[in-house]
Amino acid sequence: MSGLAVVQPFPRRVPGRLSPRAALALGLALVLWAFVWGSTQGAYAITTAQLWQVLLQAVGAVPAPENAPEYLVFVNIRLPRLLMGVAAGAGLGLAGALMQGLFRNPLADPGLIGVSSGAALAAALTIVLGSYFLPDMPRTLGSWSLVITAFGGGLVVTALIYGLAQADGGTRIGLMLLAGVAVNALALAGLGYLNFISTDEQLRNIQMWLLGSLGGARWSAVALVGSLVAVACGLGLALARPLNAIALGEAQAALLGVPVERTKRLAVLVTALAVGAVTAATGIIGFIGLVAPHWVRLVAGPDHRVVLPCSALLGATLVLAADVVARTIVKPAELPLGVLTAFIGVPLFLAMLRQFRSKV
Amino acid sequence: MSASSLHPGYPLVCDQLGVGLPGRPLLATVHARLAPGRFTAILGPNGAGKSTLLSMLSGQRAPRSGSVSLGGRALSAMAVLELARLRAVLPQETAVAFDFTVQEVVEMGRFPHRQLPSRHEVRIAHDAMEATGVAHLATRGVNTLSGGERARAHLARALAQIWEPRPDGATRWLLLDEPTAALDLAHQHQAMALVRRWAVEQGIGVVAVLHDLNLALRYAHDTVLMGAGRCDVGPTGETLDAAAIARVWGVECSEVHASDGTPQFLVAAG
Numbered sequence: 001m002s003g004l005a006v007v008q009p010f011p012r013r014v015p016g017r018l019s020p021r022a023a024l025a026l027g028l029a030l031v032l033w034a035f036v037w038g039s040t041q042g043a044y045a046i047t048t049a050q051l052w053q054v055l056l057q058a059v060g061a062v063p064a065p066e067n068a069p070e071y072l073v074f075v076n077i078r079l080p081r082l083l084m085g086v087a088a089g090a091g092l093g094l095a096g097a098l099m100q101g102l103f104r105n106p107l108a109d110p111g112l113i114g115v116s117s118g119a120a121l122a123a124a125l126t127i128v129l130g131s132y133f134l135p136d137m138p139r140t141l142g143s144w145s146l147v148i149t150a151f152g153g154g155l156v157v158t159a160l161i162y163g164l165a166q167a168d169g170g171t172r173i174g175l176m177l178l179a180g181v182a183v184n185a186l187a188l189a190g191l192g193y194l195n196f197i198s199t200d201e202q203l204r205n206i207q208m209w210l211l212g213s214l215g216g217a218r219w220s221a222v223a224l225v226g227s228l229v230a231v232a233c234g235l236g237l238a239l240a241r242p243l244n245a246i247a248l249g250e251a252q253a254a255l256l257g258v259p260v261e262r263t264k265r266l267a268v269l270v271t272a273l274a275v276g277a278v279t280a281a282t283g284i285i286g287f288i289g290l291v292a293p294h295w296v297r298l299v300a301g302p303d304h305r306v307v308l309p310c311s312a313l314l315g316a317t318l319v320l321a322a323d324v325v326a327r328t329i330v331k332p333a334e335l336p337l338g339v340l341t342a343f344i345g346v347p348l349f350l351a352m353l354r355q356f357r358s359k360v
Numbered sequence: 361m362s363a364s365s366l367h368p369g370y371p372l373v374c375d376q377l378g379v380g381l382p383g384r385p386l387l388a389t390v391h392a393r394l395a396p397g398r399f400t401a402i403l404g405p406n407g408a409g410k411s412t413l414l415s416m417l418s419g420q421r422a423p424r425s426g427s428v429s430l431g432g433r434a435l436s437a438m439a440v441l442e443l444a445r446l447r448a449v450l451p452q453e454t455a456v457a458f459d460f461t462v463q464e465v466v467e468m469g470r471f472p473h474r475q476l477p478s479r480h481e482v483r484i485a486h487d488a489m490e491a492t493g494v495a496h497l498a499t500r501g502v503n504t505l506s507g508g509e510r511a512r513a514h515l516a517r518a519l520a521q522i523w524e525p526r527p528d529g530a531t532r533w534l535l536l537d538e539p540t541a542a543l544d545l546a547h548q549h550q551a552m553a554l555v556r557r558w559a560v561e562q563g564i565g566v567v568a569v570l571h572d573l574n575l576a577l578r579y580a581h582d583t584v585l586m587g588a589g590r591c592d593v594g595p596t597g598e599t600l601d602a603a604a605i606a607r608v609w610g611v612e613c614s615e616v617h618a619s620d621g622t623p624q625f626l627v628a629a630g
Binding site: 013014015104105106241244245247248249251252254255256257258259297301302303 | 418420440441442443444445448449451454455456457458459460461464465468469471472499521
């Protein structure tokens with residue numbers, strides 16, 4: 001402890017791990033790459049040179065031509081779709097990281113707290129019952145009636161599961177897990193019943209909703225979902241240090257001065273907001289919330305100050321990339337996005353698991 | 361060493377503290393003033409309520425009856441964050457989720473101080489790891505370590521939590537639940553010597569649940585002896601003798617003296 005002692009460099013870097021800064025930079029670069037790729041690909045191809053021109057026109061730096069097809073396609077169709085993809089992927093990735101941190105379990109998924117199944121049940125109810133009571137109401141994925149009811153359904157079911165998990169003046173995480181499994185099963189049964197009584201057209205609408213797509217993305221929905229996801233990201237990132245301490249267990253976290261109850265409440269609320277908004281607008285996009293955080297932890301370690309933002313970035317990248325494939329592989333038709341996130345994500349994920357076998 | 365009792369600061373006061381789990385019989389009633397600058401051992405047979413008492417001293421569990429107070433304030437009236445800056449707790453076992461490294465776990469001990477990441481904070485974590493002999497394991501995953509190494513990593517986390525004196529000079533407390541259970545002989549003595557030194561030199565109040573009576577005789581200034589329906593509090597040498605051991609544990613012991621004169625107990629045959 002002598003004052004003259006040279007401060008010795010000690011090993012900070014963990015072998016085989018990216019530093020936080022490198023992980024964030026890589027995440028940003030991936031999103032940017034996926035965004036540019038997604039901008040140029042589609043039923044109407046736009047070259048990279050055209051893209052720069054269009055981008056400059058879109059921000060008003062260069063006067064916009066009246067009816068250049070690449071400008072109209074990009075600004076009215078592709079840009080809202082890409083931004084919805086960023087919001088959806090970021091919301092799902094962040095929510096997955098929050099849930100895994102809260103449940104202290106890498107298998108946790110945002111769907112555990114009922115937000116997806118609640119949204120699906122509400123959407124199916126609207127599709128089936130809506131045709132009897134409000135026959136003129138639009139009932140396809142992305143229409144406002146579905147967005148609003150699905151968002152509400154997700155919040156109601158999450159609140160129900162959260163309520164069931166209350167005991168001894170606190171939220172029991174184990175109880176929440178069990179209540180979530182039970183209530184999710186109930187919601188799925190309800191969904192099955194609605195499938196059974198639906199007409200062919202209703203059934204098709206339900207199925208399209210369940211498989212997920214960014215196809216219905218319009219500027220108004222992008223603005224709503226984007227701002228909700230942005231708020232969720234802001235609140236969620238503030239939970240990084242409390243979630244790190246909760247990795248030691250709730251009792252230990254409380255002894256370290258972590259407001260454990262508030263952290264749990266906020267994590268559930270943020271997840272319900274982000275996943276509820278995304279799912280309401282795009283249907284079910286599976287797998288992102290489970291895989292993105294897991295992947296980040298393998299590459300950059302489990303510190304939530306890195307895992308939360310990088311999961312959002314990686315989620316956005318995965319959704320953007322999957323969407324490019326969804327709308328180009330069988331063009332001019334489109335594959336459902338939820339199918340592709342699993343088709344692309346699972347093999348990549350399994351390859352990753354093999355490479356990092358020893359760490360899992 | 362007797363000067364250690366002169367450390368300023370507030371004692372941790374148990375006033376007719378009822379120890380026991382809710383809905384179960386009361387295990388003991390503890391009436392004690394735990395002094396800053398001293399190492400107090402909590403001794404007793406299994407199920408005597410040692411860990412329950414420790415969790416009440418940490419503010420984690422509410423007293424069944426009576427109160428625990430620090431500086432005249434009941435622990436139950438203090439905010440979790442305020443308490444976390446004053447006392448660190450090492451539980452018997454901590455399961456860490458995910459692949460956190462030793463260094464990351466030790467840095468978690470700094471949570472209540474709400475400092476931004478800095479050289480200073482890294483230094484504290486490093487010094488705490490040096491103190492418990494795990495600095496060379498800093499970048500290893502804590503779940504890949506042996507039980508004893510893991511115990512020392514968590515002890516470093518507890519030390520990091522109360523590393524610096526409080527600006528207002530308030531006494532810091534270190535509460536340990538069987539800190540030596542997983543340690544080998546050398547590390548048991550190193551850990552006990554370390555926390556005793558912390559008590560004496562820095563005026564920290566150390567309270568540890570121990571099972572090894574000879575460690576308690578060698579290192580603990582005071583002893584809270586629980587069991588056989590009573591709770592005795594006093595200097596270790598006076599509280600813990602062959603008669604007390606026979607009464608509390610039902611084991612016959614003879615007293616011997618180590619080469620440095622420290623009294624130790626040997627269990628008599630049969």
